[in-house]
Amino acid sequence: MSGLPMAGTRSTGPRRLLRHLLFSEYLVLYLSVAYFAAVVPFVPQMASAEVMRNILSDMLPLLMVAIGQTFVLIVAGIDLSVTSIIAMASVVGASVMTGDGGYLADSALAVPGAMLAMVAVGLAIGAFNGFCVTRLGMPPFIVTLTTMMFFSGAAIWFTTFHTETSSIANLPQGFVALGQGNMGGVPNALWVVAAVGIAAHLVLARTALGRRLYACGQNRNAAAVAGVPVARVVAAAFLISGACAAVASILYTGRLQTGTPILGQTILLDIIGAVVIGGTSLFGGKGKVLWTVFGVLFLVLLDTSLKMLGMSLFSVFAIKGAVILLAAVIDAVRTRFAARL
Amino acid sequence: MRLTRRQFTIGTLIAAGTAGMPLYVKAQGKKTIAVLFDGLYSPFWVAGLDVIKQDLTKRGYEMVQAISDKDDNRQFEQVRAMLARKVDGIIIVQTDSNAVIPAIKAANEAKVPMVHFNRPPAKTEAFSVAVVADNRKITNATVEHMVEVARKQGGKFKAAILIGNLGDPNAIGRRDGFFDVVDKNKDIIDVVARIPTEWNADVAFAGLTNAFQANPDINFLFTSSDFLFPQIVQAMKVRNKFHTIGHKDHVIFGGFDGDAMAYELLKDKYLDADGVQDLFKEAELAVNAIVDLQEGKTVDRVLLDPGFAIHQANLEQVRDRMWGYTIYKQKNG
Numbered sequence: 001m002s003g004l005p006m007a008g009t010r011s012t013g014p015r016r017l018l019r020h021l022l023f024s025e026y027l028v029l030y031l032s033v034a035y036f037a038a039v040v041p042f043v044p045q046m047a048s049a050e051v052m053r054n055i056l057s058d059m060l061p062l063l064m065v066a067i068g069q070t071f072v073l074i075v076a077g078i079d080l081s082v083t084s085i086i087a088m089a090s091v092v093g094a095s096v097m098t099g100d101g102g103y104l105a106d107s108a109l110a111v112p113g114a115m116l117a118m119v120a121v122g123l124a125i126g127a128f129n130g131f132c133v134t135r136l137g138m139p140p141f142i143v144t145l146t147t148m149m150f151f152s153g154a155a156i157w158f159t160t161f162h163t164e165t166s167s168i169a170n171l172p173q174g175f176v177a178l179g180q181g182n183m184g185g186v187p188n189a190l191w192v193v194a195a196v197g198i199a200a201h202l203v204l205a206r207t208a209l210g211r212r213l214y215a216c217g218q219n220r221n222a223a224a225v226a227g228v229p230v231a232r233v234v235a236a237a238f239l240i241s242g243a244c245a246a247v248a249s250i251l252y253t254g255r256l257q258t259g260t261p262i263l264g265q266t267i268l269l270d271i272i273g274a275v276v277i278g279g280t281s282l283f284g285g286k287g288k289v290l291w292t293v294f295g296v297l298f299l300v301l302l303d304t305s306l307k308m309l310g311m312s313l314f315s316v317f318a319i320k321g322a323v324i325l326l327a328a329v330i331d332a333v334r335t336r337f338a339a340r341l
Numbered sequence: 342m343r344l345t346r347r348q349f350t351i352g353t354l355i356a357a358g359t360a361g362m363p364l365y366v367k368a369q370g371k372k373t374i375a376v377l378f379d380g381l382y383s384p385f386w387v388a389g390l391d392v393i394k395q396d397l398t399k400r401g402y403e404m405v406q407a408i409s410d411k412d413d414n415r416q417f418e419q420v421r422a423m424l425a426r427k428v429d430g431i432i433i434v435q436t437d438s439n440a441v442i443p444a445i446k447a448a449n450e451a452k453v454p455m456v457h458f459n460r461p462p463a464k465t466e467a468f469s470v471a472v473v474a475d476n477r478k479i480t481n482a483t484v485e486h487m488v489e490v491a492r493k494q495g496g497k498f499k500a501a502i503l504i505g506n507l508g509d510p511n512a513i514g515r516r517d518g519f520f521d522v523v524d525k526n527k528d529i530i531d532v533v534a535r536i537p538t539e540w541n542a543d544v545a546f547a548g549l550t551n552a553f554q555a556n557p558d559i560n561f562l563f564t565s566s567d568f569l570f571p572q573i574v575q576a577m578k579v580r581n582k583f584h585t586i587g588h589k590d591h592v593i594f595g596g597f598d599g600d601a602m603a604y605e606l607l608k609d610k611y612l613d614a615d616g617v618q619d620l621f622k623e624a625e626l627a628v629n630a631i632v633d634l635q636e637g638k639t640v641d642r643v644l645l646d647p648g649f650a651i652h653q654a655n656l657e658q659v660r661d662r663m664w665g666y667t668i669y670k671q672k673n674g
Contacts, residue, residue: 043426051425058418156539165507166539169439169463180443256413258440266412307422310375310405 022334028278028294032301043308055297055304060189061179061251062267063296066274067200068244070292071237073275074204076217076284077140079238081129082245082271084151085122086264089249091159093118094168094259097175101162111174118253119246125151126242130235140238155261168259179254189251196247200240201289213237217284273324274299281331299323371403372430374631375423377416379409379436382540383568384600385620386434388664389458392624393432400628402429413440420444424451430631431455438463438510445469454634456627459618461510461643470634472626474646476511479616480518480597482650484563486614487595488526491561498593500561501534501552503545503569512540515565515597515616530561538569546572553580560592567598567615567665570606585610586653599651600665601672607656614652620664622646 021027040046065082072079096103097114104110125147132143162168181188204210212233215223224230252263278295280287302323306316374397381387390406397404405428409416413436423431424447431448433455435441441457445467448455454470461471491498502519505512523530534552538545545564553559553576560582564573577583577592584591587610596603599617606612626644633640651659660666 045425045427048425051422054418054421054425061414165438165463165513166509167437167439169442252414255443256417256440257443258413258437260413260437260440262411262436263414266410266415303418304422307407307419308426310407312406313408313410 022330022337025279025288025291026294027330028291028298032294032298035298035301035305039305043305045308046305051304051308055300057187057189057255058304059296059300060187060193061248061255062270062274062300063293064193064196064251065245065248065264065267065271066278066292066296067197067289068241068248069271069275070278070280070287070289071200071204071213071240071244072140073272073280073282074213074217074284074287075234075237076220077133077234077237078144078272078282079126079129079241079245080141080144080268081125081147081151082241082248083264083266083268084148084155085125085242085245086249086252087155087261088125088151088158089118089121089246090253090259090263091155091162091168091261092121092259093250093253094171095158095162097172098162098168098259099170099172100168111172114175115250118250119243122242122244122246122249123239124242126239126245127235129242130238133238134231134235152261152265159259159261166261169257171253171257171259175250176254176257179251179256189254192247192251196244197289197293200244204287204289209233209236214285217281217286219285269320269324270299270303273320273327276331277324277327279331279334282328283331295327371401372635373403373405373426373428374430374432374628375420375426375428376404376406376432377409377419377423378406378434379411379416381408382542383566383598384602384665384668385459385566385568385598385618388600388668389434389620389624392620392664393458393627396624396628400632409436411436413437416441417444417447420447424448424453428453429635432458432627432631434458434460435462436509442467454631456630456634458627459511459623468642470630470640470642470644472623472630472644472646474511474618474623474648476514476597476616477518477521479618479648479650480515481521483595483597483614483616483652484519484522486650486652486654487561487563487593488522488530490593490613491526491529494593496529498530498561499556499559500530500532500563501536501549501556501559502532502562503536503538503549503564503566503573505538505565506540507537509540512565519563519565534559538565540566542569542572545569546576549573549576550579553577553582560590562592563595563597565597567596567600567603570596570600570602574606574611583611586613598665599663601668602665603651604660604663604665604669607651607653610653614650616648617651617659617663617665618648619646619662 045051069079093114096117097110099105104113129143129147132138133140178188212228215228216230216233220230253259274295275292277298278291280291376393378386378390394404407419409419441462442465445455449467457469457471461473504516507513523532533556536548536552574583582592594612595614597616599615603615623646630640651663
């Protein structure tokens, strides 16, 4: 279910290497290492501790939201609303804790209250998506596209009630430290993402819910016949995705020290791209948290190197788009080959 | 699972080829300035980037540029990437005045001077220099001329203003500059439409169209940026409101920026007045500030471009200082 079988036919040389690379679950990690090795002569600073730290910290919020997306893709769904969840949670959380007249301003409960509100936003939108998909039978693409549009607008509208400007600043230091601070030289965000990542991995690999998620992604009818509560399982995937996007919003908002309604608006391609590059199938039934880690690593590595090279945004878009397209093609080829083997 | 050296080498080559590895040759011995814009979505920013580039090249600097596409987080990452690249200075146009503060702090920590071009940050203890136009004063002058025209014409006026993204202090300055003047002239001007644009042309078009539907008698119009002219002209044409000065249905019309289309509209007598930012002066101030900061000199936190208002009465005299006229001349000879 998670890995793909290796070809059993006898062959030698490049064909065997190609097959090995194509079907290895570490393919993207190899590519990341190879890309890094290839780019370092051109941008030697890539190998510096500072850039490594930047890559790690850039990966964390993106990985958080990508983990949630992995769950949805495994059940053969898609969640386009994650960017609006990030934005909505950002302004709701900021409105709770901002020193400029927040609901819990200057209270000891400001930070925990704001974080709870942010996660609640993610869960609520995720639950709504899950309800529409499972109970009303609507396609995930349409449901999450429309919730994305609605909550992107709602986030801007919500902001206008709390500030004269377009963002909510003056957030408590305790919250900002979550996005920017370190504990023992390790970024605080890393603890959060590692905890969520390990939990997500355990859910997928070791629990009944994990097995049911894969089963629903592979064949919903067969899963239903086998006694899997398909509607509840699919709804759970959207709920998890919403919660992960909200936690990502906490990290992004802390990082920028600002609640902004346009937060995350342009990263949808990065989120879905990272998951797909990692090897999680767009057709459902296949995916791992570890693969998503590799996908995010590759994408951030690519992004960082292009930034360091001073490439224009349009070139960055074109190259990233090409890489994601290539990943989708590889996914289709792997799925086709796997079916033959 | 084992990987031989040969397999690894082939894999590396495939990866490098796939990624379409761009060639990069760093100029040796040259100081590098990073120019980070949030977008090139109006002629002002396109021209601004070009003028800065020319100025830096003239002074022997290498310029590396990046566009964040209105993504605050991406811009923060770009700043960190440039700091890791050991650039000697950063000229930045941020999307949000609050969200840029972590980037300023990062630059401060790395002891790399940062200058905000045409858009100041929010109040912060972190140090950076902002080159800004005196938006409020320039708008005052522009709208005062429009009111003067209205008074000469006589009668009552229904006014509309297209407001920019209020996360941008420039937009606030222009909005306030407009209301400073119209509030003193309430006897003849009634503001019936405040149209938010978020600096988005589509939003502006939809907002103005709605405003014309709700108030068909709007006859006094100010836009906080010239880059919205194409959409405004289109909306006016649809409502049969686009007429030259002197026509009985002419809408008293003003803008802000000083771009090439503003010059054309002024020349063709569709536009009454336009607030002009002195782009050349701003670019020069920004580069001077970077150079001075590198040399350890003291630079004020805010460097002001006084700008000016151009209108039918002074068009011939001051157009040479209008950056849009320079572009117009280049295009039309």
